[in-house]
Amino acid sequence: MIDRAMSKRHPHNVPMIEFINVNKWFGEFHVLRDINLTVRKGEKVVVCGPSGSGKSTMIRCINRLEAHQEGTIRVVGTEMTDDLRNIETIRRDVGMVFQSFNVFPHLTVMDNLTIGPIYVLKMPEKQAQERAMELLERIKIPEQAHKYPGQLSGGQQQRVAIARALIMRPKIMLFDEPTSALDPEMINEVLDVMVELAQEGMTMLVITHEMGFARQVADLMVFMDEGEIVETAPPEKFFTNPKSDRTKFFMSQILSH
């Protein structure tokens, strides 16, 4: 069963993210339960599930925005530990996009993009700005380079946030509900950028309820509930014939309107 489910995946590619029996608690609350998941190079994995199911917490453990307590997380071969050097190494390889954009409001779009390359990669300012302009062309807002985020629409801000992550040339991109805070007419401009990124072969782990996007790009669907991974399946199977009742119930709820 599992083997067939993996058919569309890339079983021979190197693992980029590995969760091995990962557990985490917030106080007494068991938020992640025995998480096992492998994301291989070039794969796009879409995670869905009801709110409070632990999906955000799971991907935030990958770059240490949250610390797990039990089990092993390995990112591009480096094990995530308390060691600051490991955290630094991993964060260089992992870009992240948040639900609430989290662009820096006091910096221009250009400075939002170049702050990472200049301070983390120690890149000369000029080169960083060139790289930033390339990305701004790509997300189609080069004319906004010298504006502040407050002067941009939500969709533009989120695209800036994506560019801010991409400018570091990460090996993995994490998306934590990137379109949930957007007005409906702006969702597509963000999804378009993500689809393009997927087509270029980026390894992506995406939490989203945009099922159209999931169908289009996902190699693997992951359904989480109450801190567990309930089901993992390739999208064609996941959407047409989910195994678990919890998945069925969830899908009926989000697809009913």
Added chain:
Amino acid sequence: MLESAAMRKATSHRSPPKYSIGVFGWIRANLFSNVYNTIMTLLAAWAIFVTLPEFIRWAFIDSVWYAKDSMVCREAAGACWAVIAEKHRVMLFGTFPFEEHWRGVLAIAIMIGLAIISAFPRFWSYKLFGAWMVAIALVLILMLGGIFGLKPTGTHEWGGLPLTLMLFIGAIVGGLPMAVLLALGRRSKMPAIKAICIGIIEITRGVPLVTILFMASLMFPLFMPEGVTIDKVLRAQIAMMIFFGAYGAEIVRGGLQAIPMGQYEAADAIGLTYWQKTRKIILPQALRIVIPAMMNDIIRAFKNTTFISIVGLFDILGATATSLEDPLWVRYAIEAYIFIFILYFCFCYTMSKYSQWVEKRLSAGRNL
């Protein structure tokens, strides 16, 4: 937007009712809007009517502006502003040697000049901090003398406006970085640093400034090994710095708490280190938020300089009190204090207006 405007038929524009606009509208809304407001307005008008003419007579009509000696003032029925002309040197410079007062003037000019430059956000950078270090060095050279052929003048001779400004600026220039470090330390994950910072903040905030000044000037020397002395002005300066720093720390902490967690997380996700994140992402936003509250404390720090007369230093208020010990002029203390009042008001009101201006300017065009 355009389309809907075009589709909508323009409704005819009507002027607001006459009684709600113009001078009458303003008077109606602000002075006579209800019974209590009307009573208060009438009471205030009566109080002004009773006191103002008398004050004007005293201050301007029957007053003496120039007088060779205080006897001229005795014969007048009004204010004797001549006391200011007579005593202004002592009021402004205390016991600083008379022929060296130009050094005090220059020191004041340097401090006020750089303060004005510092007021413009376009000059805000770490270079400005360096400029202040240079300015402070220049002021110290001017005030201490002893080099470049300047007559040595010890700190015991300092007084008046230069001392007031020096203590004020010292408290701010030293206290602001201290406030930021204490606030960061208080939120630190390292228990020892956190405990030390909380200790400094809470102990300082738990006692009045006067107590700290007394400790600095009377008790501190007792704890020092024999032969070691620290200058009295310096001790008062450090006390004021710590006092300002501790209060400022809580203000900065408020600003740090107002920054959404997402800003910290985004900076972490990019891979910025703690200090890069703090310097480039968190502090610029947090400090901007706390400018109004911080200006409030800066104004208070300015007024707090008057407390140093308690430990035997003569700031401008103390120097004025001393100058009025002259029996010939002692009866004109009110006039002298009105002058000091106006001086303090000019400084404080300028800072207060500036705070409003800079707040408005920094929020323009940015979505914080």
